[in-house]
Every structure is written in C-alpha cells, then in structure tokens.
Amino acid sequence: MKTNLFTLLLILLFTVSCHREKKETTDYVILTGSILNHSNTPLNIKEFDQYGFSHEIMLSSEGSFRDTISLPYSGKYFLTDDKTFSSAIYLEQDKVLNIHLDLDHLKSTKFTGDLVTENKYLALKDSVITNLKQQLKKQKDSFYLQKPTVFKAKIVDFKTDLDNLILKHPNMKPQFVQEEKRDNHYHYLDYVYRLYPASYKYLTKQPDFKFPEGFLDEGNALDIDNGEDFKRSIPYWYLIHNKIQIDAYKKASEDSIPYHKAVLAVLNPLTSNNIKDYQLKSIVGRKLKPGNANNEDIYKLLMSNISNKKVREEITNAYDRIKAVAKGNDSPTFDYENFKGGRTSLENLRGKYVYIDVWATWCAPCIKEIPSLKKIEKKYESKNIKFVSISVDQKQSYDKWKAMIQEKELGGIQLFSDNAMQSTFITKYNIKGIPRFILIDPAGKIVDANAPRPSHPELIELFNTLKI
The missing domain is CATH 2.60.40.1120 (Carboxypeptidase-like, regulatory domain)
Incomplete structure (x- = not known):
C-alpha cells in the first residue's frame, strides 16, 4: 500500500513538473x-x-x-x-x-523586444507612402494630369516598392505577410481607381472622359465584404466607402428608387456586419438633416438594418438632435471669441435675423462660398440681419484662421469655436459636414437649420419671403 502511494506521488510530481516546463500562452x-x-x-x-x-x-x-x-x-x-x-x-x-x-x-x-522586424517594416512602409504624398503635394494638380497609362505605371512602381519591403523582411508571420500584400494592393487601387479618375475628369474639365479599356476593371471587381481588412487597412476603408456610393447612385438611377434605399440594396448581400453597419451609418445616416422630409423613413431604415448597439444609439441621438432643431424651436446658443476682440454670443444679436456660416480654413467648398457670402453681406448691410461666420478649425489652426480673415478680407462677425466640430453649438445642430448655413429669427427661434448657401438663389428668395 505504501509502495503504491509513493509511486502515485512520483507520477503526480512528474506530471506537475512537465506542465511547468510547458509555457502557457496568453492573449x-x-x-x-x-x-x-x-x-x-x-x-x-x-x-x-x-x-x-x-x-x-x-x-x-x-x-x-x-x-x-x-x-x-x-x-x-x-x-x-x-x-x-x-x-x-x-x-x-x-x-x-x-x-x-x-x-x-x-x-x-x-x-x-520581440516584434522588432514587423514594426521596422511598418515604419519603412510609412516612409514610402509619405514620400509619394509629398511628391503629390509638390506637383499638385500636375500629379493627376498625367495620362492614364503614365499615371498607372507610376503607381505600379509605388506598389512594387511596398512589396519589396516585405521581401526585405523575411520571417514575418505568413498571415501578416498576406494581409500586407492585400493592403499594398489596396494602396495601389486607392490611387488608380478612387483618386485618379475623379481628379483627372475634374482637372481636365472632361466629366464624361472614357478611360482606356480595362483601366478600372480591378477597382470594379473589388470585394466590398472583407470585414477583417476593414479593421486593419486604411485604403480598403476608403475604397469600399467610395465604391458602395458609386454602386448605390447607379442603382438609384436604374431602379428609380430613393438613394438611401439603393444603399441598403447594395449592402444587403454583405455578411460582414461591421462594414454594413458603418456604411449605413456613414452614408445613409448623413442624410438625416434638418428639414429633410425623409428623416423618419431614413431613421426607421437604419434602425431596422443595423445590429451594432453603439451605432444604433448614435443614430438615435442624432435623430433626436435633429428633431430638437426643427423650425420654430429655440436655437442652441453660442458664446465664442470674436476676431475683432472680446466674445460674441447669440444673445448679443437678439432683435435681428442671424445668418450663420459654419466653416473652416481647410474646407475648399467653404472657401468657394466666400465671394457669394461677401456679396450677400454687402447687399444686406443696412437690413435687419447679421452675418456670423463660425470657424470649426482645430486650436492649432488659430493663427491660420486669423490670417485667412485678413487675407480674404472677410466681413461679418468672425468667431472661433471653442472645440472645433465637437463644440456644443455644432453638435446640437448635428453638423457632420461643412459648410453648413443656419438662419435664426430676431427672437432666437430657428427659421432654417439647413439654410440655402450664399451661392444659391433660394437664399434671396427666403430673405424676401421673410421681408428682411
């Protein structure tokens, strides 16, 4: 009996020892x-x-x-x-x-440490990508004015440089290598399929330009249902976001259906919920705007087809904010730094109509509206209306904001928001893109939370209706 017990103890000790020698893996x-x-x-x-x-x-x-x-x-x-x-x-x-x-x-x-090779590779890859971006910045429009075959050859060389970096870093995990090869292909496609065609058509003023046969085939064949690459590849994110919108516009036209329903039709076959949820929120959710007669229909469509709880909560919050800035409601207020000194609040402007331009120095469409806005300001300078421009630039662009006001001789009341796009006034109006224009009446009530742009004739019509 004692012998059997001793033997059992030896077996247990040996087993424990073996387990200790075997390293436990962690996550x-x-x-x-x-x-x-x-x-x-x-x-x-x-x-x-x-x-x-x-x-x-x-x-x-x-x-x-x-x-x-x-x-x-x-x-x-x-x-x-x-x-x-x-x-x-x-x-x-x-x-x-x-x-x-x-x-x-x-x-x-x-x-x-343990992961030097992979991270040195990623740092070098970032340098190659940055070099191409610097070249683009230096050449400006001429970069995208190259003939299609010449441009494509240049981007093929760029992709080759990226692929060669992988070859120069052997012993990386096979799965990571495959992911990086796909990412390199997405970088190539991002230039050839997404950025170049639109830029070339715009710069050459040829909106109906036909690219060489096969030029866009790789992009047209892009798989928009890779949920894993959506987590890790920046160019893949931009590519599918662009392609889904193109396909949806095409379907809306061909089937004569509203755009938000066409987006859903494009996304319905997808099995990657992370892609489907984000694209519905990002593309269709942006259509939730003050004054949009389809807001309720869009909200119901989103809530019926999005599974992610956090996304659903964000959409509901946005929808509630839009309802809060309906015509006739009290406007959210602001109190921001004035370019000319001191601070200006909405309360300071009580008794006059207030036309608000939400803009930023980096926003090309905003800057494009400046000449029209200056003409409107001149035409109504003696009327019962004040023109307020609220910059949503980041704090580090404060000096750039001041310089642009002087350079372009901007009129009206120029204000600098306290937290860029996250400023309370901006979020309460659910502003996701700029420029955005808002009209408030002398009592501080909302006339139009999504007013016409200065360049649109509808703005003067609105002013005439209000007898401003």
Whole structure:
C-alpha cells in the first residue's frame, strides 16, 4: 500500500513538473516605451474600424507608459491619440514590445523586444507612402494630369516598392505577410481607381472622359465584404466607402428608387456586419438633416438594418438632435471669441435675423462660398440681419484662421469655436459636414437649420419671403 502511494506521488510530481516546463500562452501583449513632444493626452491602441477593438494607454508626465493589453488577435493595429498622431503598429499575443517615439523626429523611432522586424517594416512602409504624398503635394494638380497609362505605371512602381519591403523582411508571420500584400494592393487601387479618375475628369474639365479599356476593371471587381481588412487597412476603408456610393447612385438611377434605399440594396448581400453597419451609418445616416422630409423613413431604415448597439444609439441621438432643431424651436446658443476682440454670443444679436456660416480654413467648398457670402453681406448691410461666420478649425489652426480673415478680407462677425466640430453649438445642430448655413429669427427661434448657401438663389428668395 505504501509502495503504491509513493509511486502515485512520483507520477503526480512528474506530471506537475512537465506542465511547468510547458509555457502557457496568453492573449495579451506587454507594451512599454516613451513618447517625446506629446501633449500627454491618452493614447489608444485600436483597429481602424471605428467600432472595433480599442484600448486606452495612459502616459506619465514624462511621456512614458507600460501596459498589458488583451488582444483579440495578433496583427496590425494603430497607435493614435485620435487628434494629431497615428501610426501602424504590429502586436502579437504573448509577446513584449518596447517603443520609443519622438513626434518631432518620427524617423528616429526605436523598437526593441520581440516584434522588432514587423514594426521596422511598418515604419519603412510609412516612409514610402509619405514620400509619394509629398511628391503629390509638390506637383499638385500636375500629379493627376498625367495620362492614364503614365499615371498607372507610376503607381505600379509605388506598389512594387511596398512589396519589396516585405521581401526585405523575411520571417514575418505568413498571415501578416498576406494581409500586407492585400493592403499594398489596396494602396495601389486607392490611387488608380478612387483618386485618379475623379481628379483627372475634374482637372481636365472632361466629366464624361472614357478611360482606356480595362483601366478600372480591378477597382470594379473589388470585394466590398472583407470585414477583417476593414479593421486593419486604411485604403480598403476608403475604397469600399467610395465604391458602395458609386454602386448605390447607379442603382438609384436604374431602379428609380430613393438613394438611401439603393444603399441598403447594395449592402444587403454583405455578411460582414461591421462594414454594413458603418456604411449605413456613414452614408445613409448623413442624410438625416434638418428639414429633410425623409428623416423618419431614413431613421426607421437604419434602425431596422443595423445590429451594432453603439451605432444604433448614435443614430438615435442624432435623430433626436435633429428633431430638437426643427423650425420654430429655440436655437442652441453660442458664446465664442470674436476676431475683432472680446466674445460674441447669440444673445448679443437678439432683435435681428442671424445668418450663420459654419466653416473652416481647410474646407475648399467653404472657401468657394466666400465671394457669394461677401456679396450677400454687402447687399444686406443696412437690413435687419447679421452675418456670423463660425470657424470649426482645430486650436492649432488659430493663427491660420486669423490670417485667412485678413487675407480674404472677410466681413461679418468672425468667431472661433471653442472645440472645433465637437463644440456644443455644432453638435446640437448635428453638423457632420461643412459648410453648413443656419438662419435664426430676431427672437432666437430657428427659421432654417439647413439654410440655402450664399451661392444659391433660394437664399434671396427666403430673405424676401421673410421681408428682411
């Protein structure tokens, strides 16, 4: 009996020892490092999919951090502060990565630990992409005025450079390599299929220009139902967003149905709910606007076809805000810095109609409206109306805002919002795109939360109706 017990104990000890020698795998990565020249706002590790995985990292006052992050998978994520900085980063479960980054000198970024090869590769890839963007910026319009075959050849060379980077970094995980090859192809398609055709037609003033046979075939054949690439590939996100809209406009025209129903028809066959939900919210949700007679129909369509709880909540909040700024309701208020000094609030303008232009220095369509707005201001300078322009530029563009006012000799009341597109006045009007124009009556009531642009004859008609 004693012998059997002793033998059993030996077996148990041997079994425990074997288990200890076998390393247990985990689903987390240990991420440490430091970031110089940063504002100490929190960093996030996230997927590019807005509603996908996200993990917040807190920086110390010196810019250092250490965190243990449970990952849904090993692969490419994005390290970002959601404002001024974003960089692709490779993370793997059960590994350790140290990163030292200087935002003023990104080329000096250093990686140590288990995942150096993949992250050095991503940093070099970012340099190749940045170089092409700098070339585009330098050449401006001439970049897109190249003949189709010449332009395509240049982008093929760009893709070859990206693919060669993969070859120069052997031993990366096969799945990551395949994902990166697809991402490189998406970068190529983004230029050839999305950016170039529209730019070339616009710059050459040939809206009906026919590209060489086969030029757009790769883009037309793009699979818009890859939910995994939607999480990790920036160009794929832009490509399918563009293609879905093109296909929907075509279907709306061919079938004589409303655009929002055509978008749903294009998205219905998809099995990737993350793509379907986001595209419905992004494309159709933008049609929820003050004064749109189809708002209720659009809202019901969205709520019936979106599964993501967070997306549904955002849409409901937007719909409620739109109802709150219906004609005749009290307008949300503002109190912003005035270019000429001091602050100006909506209350300060009580007793006069107020025509508000929401704009930004980076917004080309906004700037295009300036000449028409100046003419309107001149025509009504002695009337019972004030013209207010509210900039939603980021704080770092404050000086640029002041310079543009002087450069373009902007009139009216020029105000600078307190939190860009997230300012309370802006969010209460559910403004998602600019320019946006709003008309408020002398009592502070909403006349039109989505008023006609200065360049549209309907604006003068509206003013005449109100006997301004």
